[in-house]
Amino acid sequence: MGATSTLTILFADVSGSTKLFETRGNVAARDIIAAVLDALIEVAHRHGGKLIKTIGDEIMCTFPGAVQGLLASTDMQRRMKSDAAFVQENIGIRIGLHHGEALVEEKDVFGDAVNVAARMAAIAKRDQIVATASTALNITNAAGVRVRSVGTARVAGKLLPIEIVDVMWQEDVSHVTTVQRIVQFTKNKRVVLNLRYMDREFQIDELADPFTLGREDGHSLTIESDWVSRDHAMIEWKKGHFILSDRSTNGTWVRIGNEELLVHRDAFHLRRSGTISLGQSHAAEDGNLLHFECSEA
Structure with a gap:
């Protein structure tokens, strides 16, 4: 029978291993990958970590506390x-961790x-460490860990998005007598x-459910058009x-200023303000445009 324990879970994998093969x-x-994983395991052991398993080019470790995992x-x-x-082999890794x-x-x-x-770990990019903000929340200044807020992310099974942080590792301050690397959380606005469609207005933020658009009933905004x-x-x-993801047959056109872009089975970062046309370009649109504007509240 298993026992519940509070641990820091760390995943680390080799970025670009397919290209390496x-x-x-x-x-x-x-x-090469085996040598990388051996090196990562050695570092984990040095900080009191325990290897749970290797999964291809990835390792999963546990640590008794958040400080050990972050360091x-x-x-x-x-x-x-x-x-x-x-x-020489241009090896890069990405790491994700959470304490719970x-x-x-x-x-x-x-x-x-x-x-x-x-x-x-899935969110992290090459050479990056991503952790939940709660993992670094109670780390003292003397631990020598710096983080910066990078917003929120949705996690399967969680009702609300989770605040995440980027763990800073590239600054070498080992020569500094007084440790200045403080856990920092930027309180963003x-x-x-x-969003405005004809006489209807909507407002969504980072805590809102995904805003869906389509011809069938049940969407956040239903638009009846062929x-x-x-x-x-x-x-x-x-x-x-705010990311617009198209999954349609005809595509979605986005206009920002004088520039119009077709998004088809792809994603697009909505910025500033503009208009969205579903299924046809703005030139052919009959006036039923979705207007958007990003702002701070």
Whole structure:
């Protein structure tokens, strides 16, 4: 029977491993990745971490506390950039972590904390560490960790988006006598997206559910037109921006200023103000445009 424990869960994987296999071949690439994972595991052990498992080019570790996990994550990134062999192979890693309750069962770990940490790793880009803000919230100044807020992200199973932070690791201040690296949270103003369609107005923010558009009933905004697909597009707050995602047959046109762009089965970052036309260009549009404006509240 498993036991519940509060742990820091860390996922780290090799970025661009597919390209590595293509350029170096299966055997050489496998050896390089194995060396990278061994180095990451060694760093984790040095900070009191425990390897739970390796999954292809990824490792999953646990730490007893958030400080150990955060420090291990920064040292993992620095290890990649200080090892000549890894630099020569242009190796990069991405890391995600979260501190919370997990179910420890034999040699594996399950539960909400694992799912959230995995989501953080999926959000992270090459050479980046992404953590939930709650993981770094109570870290003292003396821990030597700096973070910056990068907005919120939605996690499967969570009703509301989770605030996330970028863990800073590239600044070397080891020579500084008094540690100045303080956990910082920038209190950003609330960003809202104002939408207007004919005589109807909507306002969405980072906590709102995705705003859906289509021809069928049940959408946030239903537009009855032959050009509009049943399930045409969606607008949601993602990684600090309002993102328009098209999933239609005919596409979605976005005009900002004098520039018009076709978005078809792709995503687009809505910025400033402009208009959206579903299914046809603005030149052919009959006047039923969706107006948008990003603003701070």
